Amino acid sequence: MGKKIILYIIGLLILAKGYTQSSPPNLPQFDDKTIHFGIVLGYNSLYSDMVSKHNLPYNDTIMGFKSKSSNGFQLGVSSDLKLLSFAHLRFVPMITFTDRVFSYDIQQGNDFHTTERSLEVIYLEAPLELKIQSKRWHNFRPYLITGVKYVYDLGSIKRKKLSEDEYMMKLENYETFYTVGCGFDFYLEYFKFGVELKSSFGLDDILDHKFNNAYTNCVDKIKSQVFYVNLTFE
Numbered sequence: 001m002g003k004k005i006i007l008y009i010i011g012l013l014i015l016a017k018g019y020t021q022s023s024p025p026n027l028p029q030f031d032d033k034t035i036h037f038g039i040v041l042g043y044n045s046l047y048s049d050m051v052s053k054h055n056l057p058y059n060d061t062i063m064g065f066k067s068k069s070s071n072g073f074q075l076g077v078s079s080d081l082k083l084l085s086f087a088h089l090r091f092v093p094m095i096t097f098t099d100r101v102f103s104y105d106i107q108q109g110n111d112f113h114t115t116e117r118s119l120e121v122i123y124l125e126a127p128l129e130l131k132i133q134s135k136r137w138h139n140f141r142p143y144l145i146t147g148v149k150y151v152y153d154l155g156s157i158k159r160k161k162l163s164e165d166e167y168m169m170k171l172e173n174y175e176t177f178y179t180v181g182c183g184f185d186f187y188l189e190y191f192k193f194g195v196e197l198k199s200s201f202g203l204d205d206i207l208d209h210k211f212n213n214a215y216t217n218c219v220d221k222i223k224s225q226v227f228y229v230n231l232t233f234e
Helices: 002-022 155-159
Strands: 035-052 062-068 070-082 087-091 094-108 111-133 140-153 174-187 192-202 219-233
Touching: 035 062, 035 094, 035 192, 070 111, 070 219, 094 219, 111 155, 111 174, 140 192, 174 219
Parallel strands: none
Antiparallel strands: 035 070, 035 219, 062 094, 070 087, 070 094, 087 111, 094 111, 111 140, 140 174, 174 192, 192 219
16 A cells, blocks of 8 residues: 555656646745745554564463554644755644554464454654755755654553553553655645655654563563655645
8 A cells, every 4th residue: 555655656746847847937935935834634654663572482372473554644734944945944743543553473272363453543743853955946846854753642541441451562652753754845836735755763662561461571662663655735
């Protein structure tokens, strides 16, 4: 699914670039603004990087484990502050909806089966990003993104209502990420349209080590990785 989206976006970029080179410049004064705002809509893919404990055998019933990528969507608003002609500071608060999926291979006697658990994730994100952009080519402008963000998982409020028997593991509510990516701005007749591809890498171990059971005793740490495809309208 993610590969198809990327190929589709690349095709749009190729067509759009041809259009922007042959058409007259739109919104010629747009980049003169010091501050401007916009709307962000997009697709995401969340993966939880699970690291096993070294030199520690798994519980007799746990033969292996992994995390599966899960797709979701996000929406937010962007505020852009012009620092220099090529450098902008952006604050892009978003709410992100997705799931975190864990899978364990379990053997009990001669019975072997896989147990899978999906945890709802609702990220309330507060990212601060530096946008480094090239010169404008007619109605087209590529850029790079780097930044950090602080995230609170609203899904943790719902999980607090579960009993301990319903938990596979407990996770921390807060995370910090660093983000890198790239984007392409297209100056249309009435607004600026952008496509962003970026990845966020968690800096924190989100596993709650106070909660011990067979599923967590074999895990050393868990960190989040999120890939985003965002569409921006400014």
